[in-house]
Amino acid sequence: MSLVRPMSTFRIQEFAKLGGVTVRALHHYDRLKLLSPAHRSERGYRLYCHDDLGRLERILVLRYLGLSLHEIAALLKTPDGGGAERLPVTLARQRAALAARRAGLDRVLRTIEHAQHRAQDPAEPEWFLYQTILKEIHMQESTDWRAKYYSPEAYQALREQRAAMTVEQKADAGERWRALLGDVQSAIDRGISPDSAEGRALVARWIRLGDEFTLGNPEILEGYRRLNDDESHWPDDETAAQLRAIKPKPEHTAFFNKAVQACLRHG
């Protein structure tokens, strides 16, 4: 009977069995500071308590839902209150991501079935099979890569908005963004204060344009933020080029934020 061991604690192996995970996984979570045992024995043994089991269960649930350990840590880090608030958002995003993955899998499965069907025909040479599959792939890959940044509802709303716009309207919107950013740049170059009347006028234009785009939907804004923050992963196509053209530079957003502060101060 060990006197060192506080009551109702578990050594790592017991705890692993309780949670249905391996010892190594627990080591891993400990190193990531995702789940550290409540205590350590004098000699360094990990001693998990009952609350740790609750946390582990939460972790396992979120892992099952496909979140990365990093995301799980972020979600569980909040002193709670925030956790309950962010959970629904996370669920929605994760659902969208998984639905997209499933759609991708479905396409691959259809392609395989198609290929199997055609591979039956001995008259068809193999290289032809590869060629046609490749064409299918290229066609399918032309799906909108921006989708993954938005919640499903937000993306749906965006698509409706885009569908309702003519080509000229889209070009015009792009042009107005570019013009606005140009004006902001020029204001910065001329040393105009964000606090000035001109600064505040620019802010007003920015906000109007933004609302036009986000439809006042904060989820769209959130998605757009994530999209813009991930520029390094954009593919190299025309969509990306258009996006880059209307992407505000850090100094522009800095100017914008300062000007907003100024407006708030002045009421």
Add this chain to the structure above:
Amino acid sequence: MSLVRPMSTFRIQEFAKLGGVTVRALHHYDRLKLLSPAHRSERGYRLYCHDDLGRLERILVLRYLGLSLHEIAALLKTPDGGGAERLPVTLARQRAALAARRAGLDRVLRTIEHAQHRAQDPAEPEWFLYQTILKEIHMQESTDWRAKYYSPEAYQALREQRAAMTVEQKADAGERWRALLGDVQSAIDRGISPDSAEGRALVARWIRLGDEFTLGNPEILEGYRRLNDDESHWPDDETAAQLRAIKPKPEHTAFFNKAVQACLRHG
């Protein structure tokens, strides 16, 4: 105009664009010897030819279907003839694997939807939500892990066979396997030659028993082989224990193979 560069070859970047992949990926494929350029310039530049493009396209198709680069290399390594033969088998297996993944994704998605629905209720505490999801997970995880080793048709056949057997029949079959392996072990211990009459008698028993199990279906045999070859990844449940009990040791299979050779030699 470079005189060093043979006609109709591409440097790595051109080639990457033709194939729609990155330069780094081509480096990677080269290092894995999956796709090495037809030539190198004097100074070490990779020079890809038109045939390389064909091979790359094959690689991309198979990658799209979810095969690992290792599997792709194996499939493409055969001097062809074997390639055309193994392709349908590969497609079937891959389809089964992807279908399983899709089913898993479906379950997760349903779980998320369920959770979203219940998270609406503000009366329900968060921990309770986690608890019930965890229960769902445990229920879903109790699916037969052996399925992934078999083609869908083979697994279906196996299940029908199992359903048709009574508990006693199953126990009896296990017992006969264990007895056979015991007798083989004893034959080895006693220095009996696989070539002897006793050796050949054991082979006959082995084959009969095997046929009873595989129903003469080579796909089942194939799946069983893969299952047995992957013992290190079996989970730690009762099914695994039963499987281990009837798993022939390497020396048993060696004895078996020698005895089969002997039978073949003697007609």
Add this chain to the structure above:
DNA sequence: ACTTGACCCTGCCCTTGCGTCAGGCTGAAT
């Protein structure tokens, strides 16, 4: 001839979620 800029090479470390040793302690029972 020289410089510039685009392109190429190799090699090394980074990612995710652990598994798998390896070497060395600890704890409890024999």
Add this chain to the structure above:
DNA sequence: ATTCAGCCTGACGCAAGGGCAGGGTCAAGT
């Protein structure tokens, strides 16, 4: 005193590349 199970840390491996560093090469413009 030994022995065996259990614990620790640290390092390396995996798949499919991404990213970067340091250094060489090619073609064009000056």
